[in-house]
Amino acid sequence: MTSPGPRLVVLAGGVGAARFLRGLVAARPAAEVxxxxxxxxxxxxxxxxxxxxxxxxLYSLAGLxxxxxxxxxxxESWEARAAMERLxxxxxxxxxxxxxxxxxxxxxxxxxxxxxxRVTAELAERLxxxxxxxxxxxxxxxxxxxTADGRDLHVQEYFVQEGCRPEIARVHYAGLERARxxxxxxAAIEAADAVVVAPSNPIMSIGPILALPGVRAxxxxxxxxxxxxxxxxxxxxxGPAVAMLRxxxxxxxxxxxxxxxxxxxxxxxxxxxxxxxxxxxxELGVRARVTDTLMVDLPAAVHLAEITxxxxxx
Amino acid sequence: MTSPGPRLVVLAGGVGAARFLRGLVAARPAAEVxxxxxxxxxxxxxxxxxxxxxxxxLYSLAGLxxxxxxxxxxxESWEARAAMERLxxxxxxxxxxxxxxxxxxxxxxxxxxxxxxRVTAELAERLxxxxxxxxxxxxxxxxxxxTADGRDLHVQEYFVQEGCRPEIARVHYAGLERARxxxxxxAAIEAADAVVVAPSNPIMSIGPILALPGVRAxxxxxxxxxxxxxxxxxxxxxGPAVAMLRxxxxxxxxxxxxxxxxxxxxxxxxxxxxxxxxxxxxELGVRARVTDTLMVDLPAAVHLAEITxxxxxx
Numbered sequence: 001m002t003s004p005g006p007r008l009v010v011l012a013g014g015v016g017a018a019r020f021l022r023g024l025v026a027a028r029p030a031a032e033v034x035x036x037x038x039x040x041x042x043x044x045x046x047x048x049x050x051x052x053x054x055x056x057x058l059y060s061l062a063g064l065x066x067x068x069x070x071x072x073x074x075x076e077s078w079e080a081r082a083a084m085e086r087l088x089x090x091x092x093x094x095x096x097x098x099x100x101x102x103x104x105x106x107x108x109x110x111x112x113x114x115x116x117x118r119v120t121a122e123l124a125e126r127l128x129x130x131x132x133x134x135x136x137x138x139x140x141x142x143x144x145x146x147t148a149d150g151r152d153l154h155v156q157e158y159f160v161q162e163g164c165r166p167e168i169a170r171v172h173y174a175g176l177e178r179a180r181x182x183x184x185x186x187a188a189i190e191a192a193d194a195v196v197v198a199p200s201n202p203i204m205s206i207g208p209i210l211a212l213p214g215v216r217a218x219x220x221x222x223x224x225x226x227x228x229x230x231x232x233x234x235x236x237x238x239g240p241a242v243a244m245l246r247x248x249x250x251x252x253x254x255x256x257x258x259x260x261x262x263x264x265x266x267x268x269x270x271x272x273x274x275x276x277x278x279x280x281x282x283e284l285g286v287r288a289r290v291t292d293t294l295m296v297d298l299p300a301a302v303h304l305a306e307i308t309x310x311x312x313x314x
Numbered sequence: 315m316t317s318p319g320p321r322l323v324v325l326a327g328g329v330g331a332a333r334f335l336r337g338l339v340a341a342r343p344a345a346e347v348x349x350x351x352x353x354x355x356x357x358x359x360x361x362x363x364x365x366x367x368x369x370x371x372l373y374s375l376a377g378l379x380x381x382x383x384x385x386x387x388x389x390e391s392w393e394a395r396a397a398m399e400r401l402x403x404x405x406x407x408x409x410x411x412x413x414x415x416x417x418x419x420x421x422x423x424x425x426x427x428x429x430x431x432r433v434t435a436e437l438a439e440r441l442x443x444x445x446x447x448x449x450x451x452x453x454x455x456x457x458x459x460x461t462a463d464g465r466d467l468h469v470q471e472y473f474v475q476e477g478c479r480p481e482i483a484r485v486h487y488a489g490l491e492r493a494r495x496x497x498x499x500x501a502a503i504e505a506a507d508a509v510v511v512a513p514s515n516p517i518m519s520i521g522p523i524l525a526l527p528g529v530r531a532x533x534x535x536x537x538x539x540x541x542x543x544x545x546x547x548x549x550x551x552x553g554p555a556v557a558m559l560r561x562x563x564x565x566x567x568x569x570x571x572x573x574x575x576x577x578x579x580x581x582x583x584x585x586x587x588x589x590x591x592x593x594x595x596x597e598l599g600v601r602a603r604v605t606d607t608l609m610v611d612l613p614a615a616v617h618l619a620e621i622t623x624x625x626x627x628x
Contacts, residue, residue: 047422079391083415087440097411101397108361126401 005029006193006314013205014053017198018060023301030130034188039135040143040208043156045093048103062127073098092161117182136209139179164240168247181212189218194312197227203244219264226267226312229254233273255280267311319343320507320628327519328367331512332374337615344444348502353449354457354522357470359407362417376441387412406475431496450523453493478554482561495526503532508626511541517558533578540581540626543568547587569594581625
């Protein structure tokens with residue numbers, strides 16, 4: 001008789017989390033893994049409900065992702081986008097032809113009144129996702145970036161349309177006051193052997209999840225919570241994490257991330273390049289573990305998953 | 315100084331009408347042509363508003379149509395559909411990748427509250443349509459087929475999904491009681507030098523247009539109305555016209571079509587193969603003109619357009 005793996009809950013954003021999860025499900029039984037995915041960057045494009053982070057996890061774990069480009073589907077084509085461009089429609093947010101099927105399907109189901117969590121479970125089943133994937137909430141919570149020049153942008157507008165160029169005054173999560181965690185989120189956190197905070201943008205991806213009523217408290221109540229630093233040598237692997245951390249008043253280093261998570265995280269995995277910061281992390285009362293966090297390929301991701309589980313005594 | 319062409323209004327369905335119109339705009343100045351397009355077969359697919367007949371006219375006159383297949387766009391690809399199939403979504407109604415852009419664009423504009431006539435005008439402008447294209451109505455009127463076994467099917471379900479196999483008990487136009495002609499339809503008919511009823515299915519394509527309040531009367535008040543028979547030698551060039559004519563109590567011949575249109579049509583173009591029916595058409599008080607109506611290529615369509623205009627003394 002084989003024992004099942006540890007029950008793990010992973011708080012996840014997009015690309016970094018998806019890479020980490022590919023390593024995790026190679027290292028441990030996927031059936032025991034519940035991913036709580038950020039939906040703060042969900043956006044309506046041509047009237048379609050697009051969930052970039054959920055889809056990145058879906059496609060990655062279903063073996064469909066374009067790993068080189070880092071987002072979207074492998075072998076994707078762009079005919080609909082080219083035709084939309086000819087019509088003069090907005091094309092800043094790129095939707096591939098195959099990807100469109102996901103959004104059409106999701107949007108049609110949501111319009112029928114089904115909850116995002118239900119629709120996500122259906123997509124996961126149809127794409128044979130090996131893990132349980134829960135959106136953080138069934139309500140609409142949107143991460144927005146207020147720029148120094150006073151504009152209040154959807155995070156995808158800031159990220160994709162504006163190329164992360166505008167100076168950030170602050171980041172806020174619109175809709176939070178009407179939102180609650182999706183069914184199963186709090187129960188999964190409570191029943192988990194450990195909670196893992198994936199190497200995702202703390203403000204853009206993890207922040208919205210922790211901001212939902214009850215989530216931060218449930219994570220804090222967990223004995224074993226391990227976060228993997230998304231910051232290496234003072235820089236994000238990808239994306240605007242540093243500017244966002246600064247705007248949120250966090251020190252834009254691995255130590256700063258550990259400090260921001262300090263109230264709910266007991267273990268912290270940081271990169272070899274930041275080994276000198278490990279003592280400062282430990283001073284925060286967070287147990288530090290140093291390893292290569294870059295995940296340049298699947299074996300590297302498996303290795304990071306193993307080290308993360310070891311940091312959680314699993 | 316060149317004189318403008320005659321002001322023509324063409325009542326149009328899908329493929330047959332589009333072929334005829336390609337001939338017409340090669341024969342006469344397109345700027346003077348207003349097409350009133352059937353929207354009775356409009357359908358929601360994956361939550362998108364699809365207007366098959368309007369799009370067939372749009373794509374054909376914009377030079378984008380797949381003339382061999384008879385519908386959709388030339389060089390179309392089907393990646394979204396294949397992906398939808400993998401998700402287990404409905405794929406009976408085929409939407410190509412480029413075609414999707416049209417539907418996404420239209421649906422998004424309609425959801426913002428714009429009228430179908432406005433959105434159609436925008437699409438026509440963006441695709442550089444040489445004619446004015448008006449949907450018959452801005453309201454939702456749906457042609458439905460009641461089958462002998464008691465099912466009430468959307469005409470596209472009957473046509474595409476059921477392959478026109480079920481026996482038809484009757485055809486009805488749902489939503490007619492709340493519908494009125496789209497802005498410009500009655501005015502165009504009244505101001506026209508002639509109205510042309512394209513060689514389209516009289517029940518499925520032309521019937522819904524004529525059934526709108528005021529349209530049949532406006533056409534009847536026109537001195538010159540010429541219809542082109544969609545029935546040749548007792549058969550439809552394409553589609554279920556014969557079964558529909560029978561169900562509607564029309565004789566499924568060119569003469570039967572002339573009889574059904576008799577109250578509002580003064581001239582009738584029928585095929586060489588039906589030359590023997592010309593006297594019977596004339597007995598209805600409708601002036602008959604016999605020619606080759608098959609439109610096997612563009613020159614044949616131009617020829618049919620010329621003969622049709624001649625039948626209208628234009």
